Amino acid sequence: MPLRVIFLGSPAFAILPLERLVADPRYQVAGVVTQPDRPAGRGKMPVATPVKQTALRLGLSVLTPETLRDPAAVAALAELRPDVGVVAAYGEILRRDVLAIPPLGYVNIHPSLLPLYRGPSPVAGAILNGDAETGVTIMLIDAKMDAGPILAQRAVPLPPDARTGSLTHELFAIGADMLVETLDAYAAGAITPQPQDHTRATFTKLLSREDGIIDWSQPAAVIERMTRAYDPWPGAFTTWRGAPLKIIAARVITDRRSDAPPGTLLDTAEGLAVTTGEGLLLLETVQPAGKRPIPAADWRRGLRLTGGERLGESSEQ
Numbered sequence: 001m002p003l004r005v006i007f008l009g010s011p012a013f014a015i016l017p018l019e020r021l022v023a024d025p026r027y028q029v030a031g032v033v034t035q036p037d038r039p040a041g042r043g044k045m046p047v048a049t050p051v052k053q054t055a056l057r058l059g060l061s062v063l064t065p066e067t068l069r070d071p072a073a074v075a076a077l078a079e080l081r082p083d084v085g086v087v088a089a090y091g092e093i094l095r096r097d098v099l100a101i102p103p104l105g106y107v108n109i110h111p112s113l114l115p116l117y118r119g120p121s122p123v124a125g126a127i128l129n130g131d132a133e134t135g136v137t138i139m140l141i142d143a144k145m146d147a148g149p150i151l152a153q154r155a156v157p158l159p160p161d162a163r164t165g166s167l168t169h170e171l172f173a174i175g176a177d178m179l180v181e182t183l184d185a186y187a188a189g190a191i192t193p194q195p196q197d198h199t200r201a202t203f204t205k206l207l208s209r210e211d212g213i214i215d216w217s218q219p220a221a222v223i224e225r226m227t228r229a230y231d232p233w234p235g236a237f238t239t240w241r242g243a244p245l246k247i248i249a250a251r252v253i254t255d256r257r258s259d260a261p262p263g264t265l266l267d268t269a270e271g272l273a274v275t276t277g278e279g280l281l282l283l284e285t286v287q288p289a290g291k292r293p294i295p296a297a298d299w300r301r302g303l304r305l306t307g308g309e310r311l312g313e314s315s316e317q
Helices: 012-023 050-057 071-079 122-128 164-187 220-229 296-301
Strands: 003-009 027-033 038-040 045-047 084-088 106-110 133-140 150-157 237-240 243-253 265-267 272-275 280-288
Touching: 003 012, 003 050, 003 164, 012 027, 012 050, 012 084, 012 164, 027 050, 084 164, 106 164, 122 164, 122 220, 133 164, 150 164, 220 243, 220 280, 272 296, 280 296
Parallel strands: 003 027, 003 084, 084 106
Antiparallel strands: 038 045, 106 133, 133 150, 237 243, 243 280, 265 272, 272 280
């Protein structure tokens, strides 16, 4: 008999493990749980999560409770009679009454090498830290966030140009492959869950828009990592003459220094650069307020610099 699975997930990258489970005869997806439809776009019309859209296309039963704290939602999960749950960025911490439903518990795909980078933004955390590698962990969920025992883990190189959006997709593609093999072995008793070393744990937080504000007194290397870690959201941004300016892509110039205050725009042989607390940051792609992303060279051609002007200053300065 196939293993009865309930799948909990919401964003686009969570589609990958859902499709792998549906395509594998060892599993029967008894139901999908995802976040409710939310207003989106200019018209603020309700839009289903990518996982819901995929589940309906695949003919799966879908539950969209406002919260799994609702006893009716818990009862609806229990009625699905799952053997095991799979969680891939669902969007809510599971309480004990939900955790108790499947006999085999819940298996989670986490895009980091746990116990490193527990929490909601592990990929951004690894990029911000300048790590040389990252990875995927398949783990059992317990009452504490991302602290459950590990079933499988795979390390991969973290490219120096990695961006959170594309890297997250790549890691969940790896996680989907790991999941279908790990889940079968775990259900058969062929895997002994390994406790995490909690003394090595590091933590990430839910990102806010304020995290993307550039402090030009930081080193250029830190700001460059921000442009990749905060892509697609919240982005790395500053202001120019009082209007928002997003820095989408940049490169660190290590062999040059300037005595100008941090945030000062400078013309260099390579292009338009910005002084920072340590080194220069060469701007490659920017997005002025209300416009599409453009090459920094094109943006520079439209400027009339008076000398000494700085990013991040208010329009009154």
